[in-house]
Amino acid sequence: MPESVRALVERFKPAVSVRPYGAVFTNTSEFMNIGYGDVIDLGGKHYLVLGDESERRFGMEDPKFWVKRCIEMECGQYRILKLEFQESFDQHIGPLTITCHRSAAKEARILRLVAGDPRFMQGQGVKDSGGNMVRVLERVAGRRLDLNIEDIHTSHREYFFDVYPGILERYMAACQAIHHLHQHGETHGDIRRDHLYVDHKTGDYCWIDFDYGYDSVENPFGLDLFGLGNILSFISGKGVHAIQDVDTAALSITEDDCALFFRHRVVNLKKIFPYIPEDLNRVFMHYSAASEVFYETVPELLADLEPCLDHLRRA
Amino acid sequence: MDFKNILISVDASDNALRAVDYAATILAGAQGVRVTLLFIERAPNRDKFENEDAWLNQCRLDHDRVFDFLTKARSVLVAAGLPAEAVSERTVLCSAEPSIAQTILDVQQEGGYGTLVVGRRGLTKGEEFLFGSVSSKLVHNAKNCAVWVVQ
Numbered sequence: 001m002p003e004s005v006r007a008l009v010e011r012f013k014p015a016v017s018v019r020p021y022g023a024v025f026t027n028t029s030e031f032m033n034i035g036y037g038d039v040i041d042l043g044g045k046h047y048l049v050l051g052d053e054s055e056r057r058f059g060m061e062d063p064k065f066w067v068k069r070c071i072e073m074e075c076g077q078y079r080i081l082k083l084e085f086q087e088s089f090d091q092h093i094g095p096l097t098i099t100c101h102r103s104a105a106k107e108a109r110i111l112r113l114v115a116g117d118p119r120f121m122q123g124q125g126v127k128d129s130g131g132n133m134v135r136v137l138e139r140v141a142g143r144r145l146d147l148n149i150e151d152i153h154t155s156h157r158e159y160f161f162d163v164y165p166g167i168l169e170r171y172m173a174a175c176q177a178i179h180h181l182h183q184h185g186e187t188h189g190d191i192r193r194d195h196l197y198v199d200h201k202t203g204d205y206c207w208i209d210f211d212y213g214y215d216s217v218e219n220p221f222g223l224d225l226f227g228l229g230n231i232l233s234f235i236s237g238k239g240v241h242a243i244q245d246v247d248t249a250a251l252s253i254t255e256d257d258c259a260l261f262f263r264h265r266v267v268n269l270k271k272i273f274p275y276i277p278e279d280l281n282r283v284f285m286h287y288s289a290a291s292e293v294f295y296e297t298v299p300e301l302l303a304d305l306e307p308c309l310d311h312l313r314r315a
Numbered sequence: 316m317d318f319k320n321i322l323i324s325v326d327a328s329d330n331a332l333r334a335v336d337y338a339a340t341i342l343a344g345a346q347g348v349r350v351t352l353l354f355i356e357r358a359p360n361r362d363k364f365e366n367e368d369a370w371l372n373q374c375r376l377d378h379d380r381v382f383d384f385l386t387k388a389r390s391v392l393v394a395a396g397l398p399a400e401a402v403s404e405r406t407v408l409c410s411a412e413p414s415i416a417q418t419i420l421d422v423q424q425e426g427g428y429g430t431l432v433v434g435r436r437g438l439t440k441g442e443e444f445l446f447g448s449v450s451s452k453l454v455h456n457a458k459n460c461a462v463w464v465v466q
Binding site: 088093094095096098101105185213214216217218219220223260261289291292 | 357359361362363414415439440441443444445446448452
């Protein structure tokens with residue numbers, strides 16, 4: 001390791017145990033070989049690798065070897081480096097299988113588009129010496145929205161009348177942010193509730209992770225609209241309500257009351273929480289197995305939600 | 316609109332070939348009919364490919380596939396009895412916006428086509444939500460023309 005980089009490691013190495021003075025990488029093609037203690041030299045800056053990022057879903061930890069937790073040694077700030085990992089894979093949405101691809105170029109493009117926009121994670125794409133598009137990301141100073149909602153320990157009724165209007169309003173702003181991408185010919189591509197964060201300071205919502213893409217289709221925003229509906233259902237129900245968790249007979253819940261793609265999830269929330277206004281429930285029902293009409297654009301969804309928010313505010 | 320001025324929208328799929336076969340059967344022996352085979356070309360998503368060469372290669376493959384399809388579709392129509400000079404082909408480039416359906420409708424309006432023929436994939440409700448359906452949009456939005464949807 002060069003003396004100059006060694007001095008930076010000395011100055012910025014974290015208090016935790018780190019293998020000192022690993023290798024310096026300017027080409028990240030072999031990202032499996034880059035581990036803690038190594039340094040990635042990129043765009044004139046040096047990133048000390050602390051470890052691989054991992055995703056925790058369904059109680060399982062899934063390591064992402066191409067995503068490195070780092071310290072940018074020139075400033076001492078925490079960074080996440082997403083190294084280029086081009087892959088295609090099948091994604092399953094209920095009974096459907098969709099071929100999806102991971103694209104560093106797409107994410108770098110969106111980062112440029114949303115630079116300075118607090119509704120999105122911030123960072124930039126930088127090419128390494130091997131021509132790989134590395135995304136250098138800032139840490140989102142916030143917490144996942146779904147975890148925040150799960151931590152609200154009140155009845156649904158109290159939540160719905162006291163807390164939910166504020167959440168819905170901010171969520172609608174987050175939907176508007178997605179529309180901003182669509183207006184520029186981009187899609188988020190992976191809208192799920194663990195990809196939406198709440199800013200610690202402002203309370204506003206911030207989207208992360210834009211590297212998923214799909215083949216062009218007639219309805220290019222369908223998958224994003226589908227994701228927005230899932231989150232809407234989650235925030236409105238204060239969680240997911242599976243048919244096995246409710247008394248389907250007493251509530252007269254049928255297959256038509258469940259989500260189009262997840263037939264065990266109830267989206268006709270009014271049957272569980274009768275105080276939910278009809279106009280809002282109608283929005284949920286556009287995502288049900290019974291629906292014949294679907295949202296194709298964010299403005300269509302927001303046009304239906306806006307009067308609902310007004311009603312909730314007046315209630 | 317001239318109903319004998321017919322636009323068959325194709326995409327090199329089996330569904331499109333069924334639409335061409337159907338039109339050939341119906342139009343065999345018809346007098347004064349003109350048919351345009353329309354292909355809306357949309358480049359494969361560049362993000363999906365590792366480099367420019369891989370993407371260009373896919374573009375070439377797609378182009379060849381469509382060329383072969385249009386040649387075959389023309390021969391089906393001519394073999395059914397349509398005069399060769401009554402059949403033409405047209406390719407129109409389309410980006411993400413407007414949609415393929417809208418591009419077809421634009422061509423239909425500009426060309427004064429009174430009949431629009433299209434194949435149908437037979438999507439499930441879920442697929443239609445996520446991916447959208449060209450044939451459904453055509454049926455809903457076409458003006459001043461008959462739409463033949465062939466399953």
